Amino acid sequence: MSSLQQQLPLITKLPLLLVDFDQTITIHDTIAPLGQFGVTQSHNRNPWSYFADSYLNDYRTHRNQLDHLPNECTFNDFVQQLNTYKPIEKASLARVSKHKVFQGLSRQAIKEKAFELSRTELQSNVISTLKLYKEQVRIVSLNWSKDWILGFLHQLGLEPEQIYCNDLTFMNDICTGDITPQILTTGDKQQLINESIRANHGVIYIGDSLGDIEPLVKSNIGIVIGNDLSLIKTLNDFGYTVQEDTSKASHLYRVDNWHQIKTILDKHYYTI
Template sequence: MYIAIDFDGTLTAKDTTELIAKVGYEDERRRTKLVPWELIVDSYLHDLEEFRDNWEKEPAQNGEDAGTRLLRYYKELEVVEKKSITRIEEAGVFRGITNVESALDIAARSTEFRPFAIDVLEAITKCERFQVQIVSVSWSGQFIRSSIKRESAAVEPEIISNELTVRSSTSTGSMTSLTPCAVRYRPRSDSQLYTSHDKLDFILKWTNGIHNWQSDGMYIGDSTGDLKPLITARWGIMIGDSTSLITALQKLGYTIVPYSQIASSTDEKVVYKLESWNQLLLYGPVKSILENCVLSFDISEKN
């Protein structure tokens, strides 16, 4: 069984982008020379609003229904994300940081995880019947790895994510590298992770095609940045209360069902909603497989 899991807002209690950004502003001498982070964020939000306004004025393409148009909207948001990355690179936010891996390790100490998230991650990564990947549009796989390691040295999931470019322990300022695992499953030579469509492309390379993903894949995410893998996996699972994700799913004709009802649901267009990570151990396919897995992890402790 393939299990792909988003990081920010899914495993974590909140987005960690700002924690990574702070690495570039930690040194006071650097900070005084950089564009304030607040201005970079404001520029991103302005671009996002402008993109939305222009999209609303643009007519649908020939033969395009509402659902197809909605998915195209989230795919084409890539232009906003790319522009933001270029802005940060040109500002030199991550350029010339020595011992950047150590700086990311320190920043990771402030990561807050959702209750039971690491417990569940530890359980499923110990079972040989699961293939597990963290799939994220985060800027730093090193940050993700350090955040998880800080909570549990036993958890070593593979990570498909972007990465800061580092040469001789010093960051170059480029944000277009990938984690080793992402390089292995890179669908194209120029592929990066910006949107949910990109996430799905990497996932399908990992699972050797859409058939394996649709028949034996589980995706867990919290936002519209997870939309495409959520609706294509056999088991699409959301966590949290993102109104934009719920609205998008409903527009696409999906029913949102409590995860506790996973065994009784017969609707093909369904996304399940986790109330807490420990529910994954109490219901559904993960519970069934774990019961037949030899583990040093006691599932009953989480009941």
């Protein structure tokens, strides 16, 4: 039995492949382009900078009010502090909803704009890699729109049920302007991991930032894409070894691209 199999003793079903969206599947964060698109199309009286600046002000105020974690704090203490940002994320969605940034937009218009951006914003090899495991893929994101994500991943042909994120509300396929919150913190992402484990699925999680840290650590296999120094330092500080050699068995990897991710996935699914 391989070491990878030994790490997944309770699996009775194929592992689910849970993937963050912004800056994991895409090159850049896409919430700002989504927001700017909404502001432009709805002719909102507030520029997108109003919403971005309001969020950043709330974020910084909250950060400055947090108690400094002691050197002997645990990983769970750190995660709990990250989860205290949930009201800030929720307030941002409420602000955008209140000002009806997306009111009047159709699902089709949102998908078409996302598809247009996908031509330059998707990471190389991401579609070809995810296609191999399409039935296992679940997108887990703090993004605001399933239709936006579906537009970016049009070539993959995912179903809406495979996407977990905050979402715009619609009436007859026209947006009301409201956003329903669902995924706001690393803890919210972890809930999906827990549900998958209870269903006897293994979980492979791919993410890029501190917002992914709990599912990266608590999945059967965690894959960090990119070089977020804060994330890597935090993992090291809490004693998690991040393996950069994809040929070696590990619980946690760091990679630069989706070609390396494919190498890990091909090996992992093959050994199960």
